[in-house]
Amino acid sequence: MRMSRLFARTLRDDPSEAEAPSHRLLLRAAYIRQVMAGVYTMLPLGMRTMRKIERIVREEMDGSGAQEIRMPIILPAEPWKVTGRWQAYGEIMFKLVDRHGRELGLGPTHEEVVTPLVAGELPSYRDLPVNLYQIEWKYRDEYRPRFGLLRVREFLMKDAYSFDRDEEGLHASYDTMLQAYRRVFDRCGLRYVIVEADPGTIGGGANHEFMANADVGEDLYVACPNGDYLADLEAATPRPPEPADTTALEPLTEVSTPSAATIDAVSKLLGRPASNMLKCILFDVGGRAVAVLVPGDREVNETKLARRFFPALVRRFEDADFASLGLVKGYVGPQGLPDEIMVLADHSVRGGKDWVTGANKSEHHVTGANAERDFRVDEYADLVQIREGDPCPACGQPLRIERSIVVGHIYQIGTTYSEPLKATFVDEDGTERPYVMGCYGLGITRTIAAAVEQNHDEHGITWPRALAPFEVVVIVANRDDEQVTAEGERIYLELASLGVEVLLDDRDESAGVKFADADLMGFPVQLVVGRRGVDAGTVDLKLRATGARSTAPLQGGGQAAADLLAAAP
RNA sequence: CGGGACGUGGCGCAGUUUGGUAGCGCGCAGCGUUCGGGACGCUGAGGUCGCGGGUUCAAAUCCCGCCGUCCCGACCA
Structure with a gap:
């Protein structure tokens, strides 16, 4: 890709509405533009990063035996009334009415669609387990959208649903997903912890959140300094106190x-x-x-x-x-x-x-x-709010409170949905039983923001290689010099032929502008071709994340950039 | 929804107190000079001053109503 053709105009000043680092940088570096509160357009750079996360998620989901489907965004109200969530989600759900007066909603999640789907297709235990997932836009009319992509009203989410015969099967499906999520977030280069969590409006039993550490995180969790206990603040259970001695009581x-x-x-x-x-x-x-x-x-x-x-x-x-x-x-x-x-x-x-x-x-x-x-x-x-310093339920050490962004949440929901929706299969003994379900959410757009929160400095974004929209940017430092331009083109093609995702900054801009934009957009490796280097037979390389600079021979400069990239985080 | 702030060319802002017919920086277009860390000069384009009503000879500025955006709290990937 040539930057002269890239639809990406960077902003010199911070937009006044942006406060959180990820919001500020994604706007300035031309990854996103706001349409209204909590609703954004993804620009070409944002799309590329989003696609990379999607791809990692698809690979790990497919590799775990889940199968991709696509459910509609617009949904009938009826099943939501059956499960009680038409009420429980309340104002958070976008609701509309069609020309016939039918009540519809925009999907905030899809249990009410996938459960009847499976029930209609799989009446036998022989067909279980099954795990279906989709990557689809979700709609929630949040009380207060904020922080750019961190809390929005329209977001891209991967949601998966497992269907098992029994609890044992559910536990196996759940564990498979937990391992898949670890691989997804490891590959995305996120720093995260897995905590016990509250199931919220999904309902059900055991569940875990994947929390990416970040200063602007809205989600708090408690952590034991010994590493014995990690739990969402809302779900954390303090160690129960010793019963009081009730031998001598005051009168009422x-x-x-x-x-x-x-x-x-x-x-x-x-x-x-x-x-x-x-x-x-x-x-x-x-x-x-x-x-x-x-x-x-x-x-x-x-x-x-x-x-x-x-x-x-x-x-x-x-x-x-x-x-x-x-x-x-x-x-x-x-x-x-x-x-x-x-x-x-x-x-x-x-x-x-x-x-x-x-x-x-x-x-x-x-x-x-x-x-x-x-x-x-x-x-x-257990009904109290846990506090910093409360004793760890496992070891009694005072707990700490940490701040983070929830990027994934997996739940064992059991029969919470299959029972009211009468989604049953015929078991081996001939009786009908409700599916024992699990559901697994992963915020794609939120992961973009979380990654920026964890990977930035005063100059811009410092992407891990796996999420960068381009891996190497080739900067032509002297735009008026034909030889320099030609060498830049040559190295650009060399990198492309090596399979590197490369961007050529061929714009009619001063070198300073190009350096600043490259830093802002956050490509892991910068390769600079300039008059000085061409005369000396060298190119300059910079690793964005660390700022480490080096030089390489002009001939084979592309290979040197590719090698540097391979060693990058 | 409760509390706070703000809406003036694409972005950042001044002008509002004390009404007098809209300005600065960046960006954008053209020409010239520059050319390895956000260059310089000249010229130019671009604004229903969030929207509606009111007061006034005259409203970005004063009054009333509405809308939008952001920040702090109640929901969640």
Whole structure:
């Protein structure tokens, strides 16, 4: 490719809307252009990098026995209503209506399409397992698109779905995908960790996230310094506390707490630490009231709560909800709550006693409240938000919090979709059983951004070879010199014949502009042909990632660039 | 949706406080000079000042409404 023909105008100044490094550089280096919030056009350079990731993904998926299909972007609403996700995805799903008044959606993911597809084609256990994947645009009307390609409303994703007879088969399929993902991200040159994660609106059981480390990452995970434990912040489970000694308990006593409707205020008023307060938060779960108890110094992890009740919708009580049950916001406690309110407590509540909590009466709290004696707990569960410094569940060392970008997420979803969608096969014993499914997402466009976040410096992008849109750029430093131009052409053809993806900067620009653009666009190897070198019989080479410079003979300069490239990361 | 900021040629910005008929740098086109780290000179093209309404002799500037974009929080690849 000749740069004089390449549709790529670089920007000298940072566009004012771009903040994150990947966003800034992808715009400046002419990889992407914005169309509207969270929607981008991929320019030729961006396309080439995107295709490279797609290719790596295809090779690893095909090599793992998955088969590529293509499902539509535009989908009927019905199966989504059956699984409950028409509601659960809510406003995130782009919804539209066709001329007949039929409700349609733009696919945010494709379980509701692939599951009936397989059910219609494969009624026998003999045909299992099967794993189908596609690389397709996904649509999510995000609350807040941001950071260029990192969080967008239209993105390219590889999604795969495995169908097995039983749990054992699922585990094998899942493990195959986990290994395939490792190879994909290794080949992309990403620095990443694999963490235990929350399944979100997909639902189901065990699942892992592939997290690329990055300063602008929106996703936090906890890591044990000993390497014993890695988990998504939302999914992380703190080590359960030792149960409190309940041999001597305070009596339950009501105290007046005028205008103290917050943990902080009550804590100050009564001179008790927040950790001795029992926070009682009310939720509406699909129309049913649920009280969640956590110590006063902890937060309820609403993601875990949503997971406990998935696919029912969980929302915090609003003023009207308190009023309808005769409760006073800020003074709610678990003792004496009506029977129809389910009471859930975090495991950490077992570690405390003689709680201070609301008296269910305006301006009053109680002290000395204890589980069983004074209030019922219907279920203990893991419901708190983990914090930096919490003990590792494996070894007890304080956990650290790290920042990252989720580039892949794999799930064991079991029969979460096959059951409601009645997607069954006939098993060996003649009975119908729902498929045991796994699903596997990998963000292609997000991987582009994550790679730039990890590979850039003050001059521009420093691509790993596998993702660079071109591997070598041949810079003709003196555009007016026919001999220099001819040597540049010759080396360009030499590199092409060696199978190297090469770009010839034949533009009528000064050398400085060419160097700056080459650095900005991030090609791994730069080869400079100039007057000086041609006279001396040499070319100059530069490895972009390290800045290391060297010279090579003019004759065979192409081979030297190819050798340097082969040694590049 | 809640909080904050900003919308002026392709990009970055000034002008808005104090209304007077739009400017700078980069980029773009032409000519000439330059030619190994974002060259220089001359000439030129390019703007419904986000949109709609209002006030005024006169609005980029003042008032009202709307839209868009970005940043901080609630969803996810």
